[in-house]
Amino acid sequence: MSFKEIFCQDSAIDILQRAYSSGRASHAYIFAGPEGVGKFQTASLWAKLLLCHNPIIENGSAQSCDSCRSCKLFDAGTHPDFIHVYKELREFTEDGKGKAPPVEMPVDVIREMLNAKVSNRPSLSSRKVFIVSETEKMNASSQNCMLKVLEEPPVYCCIILLCTRLEKLLPTTKSRSHIIRFGPIQENRIFEKLSEKGLDANISKYFARLAQGSLGQACNWAELEMNGANIYESKQNLINSLAQYTYPDAIELADVILSRKAKITALWSDLDEKTSKTDISRRVDKLFIQIIIAALYDAMRLNIIPELEAINFDQLKQIEKFASRFDAEIAAEKIADCFTMLQWFESNVNERLIFEHLLLSLADCDTIKI
Ligand SMILES: [Zn+2]
Structure with missing residues (x-):
């Protein structure tokens, strides 16, 4: 090189x-x-x-x-x-x-x-x-x-x-x-790189947006996806659920995320033996939080600048439904909460508690405050 x-x-x-x-x-x-x-x-x-x-x-x-x-x-x-x-x-x-x-x-x-x-x-x-x-x-x-x-x-x-x-x-x-x-990499350049690897166009476009300038992260996800990790399918299911779940469903949804997470972590550990399992597990936790943050960003922007193209360009109907739960201010608060959750992972707080807490909070913004 x-x-x-x-x-x-x-x-x-x-x-x-x-x-x-x-x-x-x-x-x-x-x-x-x-x-x-x-x-x-x-x-x-x-x-x-x-x-x-x-x-x-x-x-x-x-x-x-x-x-x-x-x-x-x-x-x-x-x-x-x-x-x-x-x-x-x-x-x-x-x-x-x-x-x-x-x-x-x-x-x-x-x-x-x-x-x-x-x-x-x-x-x-x-x-x-x-x-x-x-x-x-x-x-x-x-x-x-x-x-x-x-x-x-x-x-x-x-x-x-x-x-x-x-x-x-x-x-x-x-x-x-x-x-x-070192600055972030432009989205269109990340998209080109992922497409060159042979990744499906829609998945490349979503990963390029989700990565927020991190080519390395996007390439890791692409490699996992091409090895059967089904990250994109997991994200589609998660956005579908976020659009319609209610407070009592939150614990079950956390279970679904954790079981998907375990599969992706196991595959990633097989592909990358050099990195510790703890670090890989955190990266996958972070990926799911990033997916939720992206949905909240979309919800927030939909309420302020509707013409802006969404990160979840492929699930606009679900994002509209999800956005109806929040005004822009509450969406922004929830995004800030998600970044707090990312810190909690670093501090070794139990991952199940974090996902349950976050999903309960998103399902019922008026009664649960973080
Ligand atoms: Zn030399």
């Missing part, structure tokens, strides 16, 4: 290319932006370029050569001067063996996989590059531990922090890093 193939992140790549050509690559970067917009891919290409022995420079744009020993080891995932730090590495730390996959980035991972390795000089290339994933899941003690290396990184070091929520990083972490922003 080359920088040219990174989708719609020209300005971020331009900043990196200019830094490279002027010989002023930073020692610490934060790649900030939504999930699934190419932050990790860009960081990997940047790492490979910094480590490459014979970089190719054409028209002011640098690229790794793909053929030197460094590039070959990088592609094989065995480069001694490249370290990917992620929370699941806890099981390889001194005290982490046999522990469940962590929700936050454990301080032990930072101490043993980053801090302890920064001081070892590079052995093959002139630099040593670290990518730290999901830094929005670092608590204060992990960040304070990491600050020790961000304060005075060795000259050969480049540390790239990937982050979906910049506000979760301490001001001291941000001030010591060069922040590069």
